[in-house]
Amino acid sequence: MPSFSSLPGFRDFYPEDLAIRSHIMAAWREAARRYGFEEYDGPPLEPLELYVEKSGEEIVRQLYSFEDKGGRAVALRPEMTPTLARMVGARARALRKPIRWFSLPQLFRYERAQRGRLREHFQWNVDVIGEEGEEADAEVLAVALEALRLVGLGPADVVARVSDRRLLERLLLHAGVPADQLPVTYAVIDKLDRAAEGKLRERLQAEAGLDRAAVQEVFGIFEHGTLADLGGAYAGVRGVDAEVDRLTRYFRNLEELGFAEFVTFDPRIVRGLAYYTGTVFEIFDRGGKLRALCGGGRYDNLLGALGGVELPALGFGMGDVVLAELLAERTLLPVAATRIDYYLVAITEAERGLLRRVAQALRARGHSVVYGLRPAGVGWQFKDADARGAAHVMVFGPEELVQGVVVVRAMASGKEERVPLQGLLE
Numbered sequence: 001m002p003s004f005s006s007l008p009g010f011r012d013f014y015p016e017d018l019a020i021r022s023h024i025m026a027a028w029r030e031a032a033r034r035y036g037f038e039e040y041d042g043p044p045l046e047p048l049e050l051y052v053e054k055s056g057e058e059i060v061r062q063l064y065s066f067e068d069k070g071g072r073a074v075a076l077r078p079e080m081t082p083t084l085a086r087m088v089g090a091r092a093r094a095l096r097k098p099i100r101w102f103s104l105p106q107l108f109r110y111e112r113a114q115r116g117r118l119r120e121h122f123q124w125n126v127d128v129i130g131e132e133g134e135e136a137d138a139e140v141l142a143v144a145l146e147a148l149r150l151v152g153l154g155p156a157d158v159v160a161r162v163s164d165r166r167l168l169e170r171l172l173l174h175a176g177v178p179a180d181q182l183p184v185t186y187a188v189i190d191k192l193d194r195a196a197e198g199k200l201r202e203r204l205q206a207e208a209g210l211d212r213a214a215v216q217e218v219f220g221i222f223e224h225g226t227l228a229d230l231g232g233a234y235a236g237v238r239g240v241d242a243e244v245d246r247l248t249r250y251f252r253n254l255e256e257l258g259f260a261e262f263v264t265f266d267p268r269i270v271r272g273l274a275y276y277t278g279t280v281f282e283i284f285d286r287g288g289k290l291r292a293l294c295g296g297g298r299y300d301n302l303l304g305a306l307g308g309v310e311l312p313a314l315g316f317g318m319g320d321v322v323l324a325e326l327l328a329e330r331t332l333l334p335v336a337a338t339r340i341d342y343y344l345v346a347i348t349e350a351e352r353g354l355l356r357r358v359a360q361a362l363r364a365r366g367h368s369v370v371y372g373l374r375p376a377g378v379g380w381q382f383k384d385a386d387a388r389g390a391a392h393v394m395v396f397g398p399e400e401l402v403q404g405v406v407v408v409r410a411m412a413s414g415k416e417e418r419v420p421l422q423g424l425l426e
């Protein structure tokens with residue numbers, strides 16, 4: 001017999017795994033609800049060209065793409081943002097702005113398998129479209145942190161590292177990076193935490209055509225740990241003061257929203273995707289052991305490029321894989337709770353018909369009810385009830401039925417109660 005296993009990087013969700021995923025998704029939905037975001041979805045398969053233009057080289061290399069039977073070039077969605085841009089573009093006029101939408105898509109990327117990176121994952125996407133001010137940026141990062149707080153993670157566990165491409169652009173131009181080399185330079189800077197500095201210096205020379213002095217200037221930017229420090233060092237450089245002011249207002253907003261302790265300025269954050277134009281952020285575990293839990297930022301030109309409408313936009317994606325790892329590490333995963341409300345036990349076969357009637361009456365009231373699907377000994381039925389995590393066992397015996405009652409036992413306390421059948425069946 002052939003043995004089948006799942007493809008590398010794809011997961012089977014056994015019930016205990018799905019319970020974790022549901023726990024995470026419930027927190028995502030609850031945070032979105034508290035912040036007034038509406039849920040949407042799109043197709044998992046999209047035209048290939050939706051990603052080729054704007055997402056950037058890295059994601060295009062990882063596409064699951066093929067030709068369908070109608071000869072179309074298609075791809076499984078590797079991210080949600082292009083679909084969102086297309087959908088909003090098609091109805092932009094009719095939608096109330098700013099648009100506040102969220103989604104929980106499963107995404108597919110042909111990645112090199114490593115810790116925290118699979119070939120499919122679920123990603124909570126939250127986006128605001130049609131607002132350019134920094135209050136929107138603060139609101140979006142706040143909802144991401146809210147969800148993490150809901151699953152029990154605090155500022156000692158996670159940190160949002162925040163920057164702004166508009167500020168970095170000013171600093172890079174000042175360092176001598178030509179405007180047309182900014183995209184390559186961002187791609188190299190995005191690797192700062194994951195590659196040796198020497199290698200990246202070489203790449204800046206080879207790929208962005210920078211000389212040694214310019215490379216030195218670029219790396220000088222990252223020596224400033226705080227926004228105030230950086231703002232002081234580059235005060236008066238064209239455009240820098242205004243960008244520092246904008247970020248300062250953004251941080252003040254986050255403080256007023258109660259998230260100051262979660263957030264830190266970090267000029268090394270640029271994000272790997274090509275379309276970001278403004279604030280950018282990534283959320284990490286404080287220990288710095290895991291990959292990013294979440295990444296996002298402002299992409300003010302993407303709606304114009306993919307949706308045909310000029311609308312400022314921003315948002316983030318938070319994946320389930322790294323978050324589940326962090327929750328496991330912090331022992332914050334949900335403990336298996338009671339799974340069913342009532343397990344019905346029949347002492348003899350004669351009670352099974354009545355048992356089924358009562359099961360339906362209880363189910364109609366919204367209770368979860370299970371009974372053994374074939375006659376079995378009472379001891380076996382109680383064991384089964386226990387193994388399935390029943391909160392109550394309801395016993396149908398010949399003597400009690402004569403008296404018109406059933407015995408209900410609460411499994412946790414062992415307390416028993418005689419309950420009239422009449423009331424149960426009504």
Ligand code: HAM
Binds near residue numbers: 297322
């Ligand atoms: P991203 O940084 O590519 O952004 O992904 C966001 C998050 O999804 C990552 O921080 C990570 O937690 C998770 N993730 C990404 N790839 C994988 C993978 N192969 N395996 C497991 N988890 C993964 C985006 O996708 C943007 N479209 C987010 C966005 C929305 N920006 C604005 N709006």
